[in-house]
Structures are given as C-alpha cells and as structure tokens.
Amino acid sequence: xxxxxxxxxxxxxxxxxxxxxxxxxxxxxxxxxxxxxxxxxxxxxxxxxxxxxxxxxxxxxxxxxxxxxxxxxxxxxxxxxxxxxxxxx
Numbered sequence: 001x002x003x004x005x006x007x008x009x010x011x012x013x014x015x016x017x018x019x020x021x022x023x024x025x026x027x028x029x030x031x032x033x034x035x036x037x038x039x040x041x042x043x044x045x046x047x048x049x050x051x052x053x054x055x056x057x058x059x060x061x062x063x064x065x066x067x068x069x070x071x072x073x074x075x076x077x078x079x080x081x082x083x084x085x086x087x088x089x
Contacts, residue, residue, distance in 0.1 A: 023057040
C-alpha cells in the first residue's frame, strides 16, 4: 500500500515518547507491506466515519483513512486514546 502523511500527523509524531515513535514506525512498515488493512494487528473501523480506521498501540491510537481508488492510506493523527476521538476528522 502507498502511505501518505497529513501535516497534523507529522506534528503529533514529533511530540510522541520514543517507545511510541518506534511503534508508529513499525505500523508504517506493516502498512507498506500489507495487501489490505485487516492484515494489520489491532486495526478497526471507526464508527460513523467513512473509510476511517484506527490502529491501537498501548494508550495511543493512530487514525487513518483509506483511499480505495488508488490503494493509498492517509495517516491522519496519532494521539492518546482520550484525545484522538475528540479531534479525529
């Protein structure tokens, strides 16, 4: 899959603790090698958001959007669990 990053995702990622940054890098590698999102561990759809998904790593969530026509994943945010659903899309 192709990966794109939102500017907000990049800002969020710079503020993360080191162990979460490492986990996010692993998620990106998994996404690049995956044929579909359901091959990714802990990837779930977001209720009420068309083509919206989240990946859980500890207390953090990576939210993403799947662009089906060109098989691209847009990484939107990476935030603590309590904040991500309030600030998502």
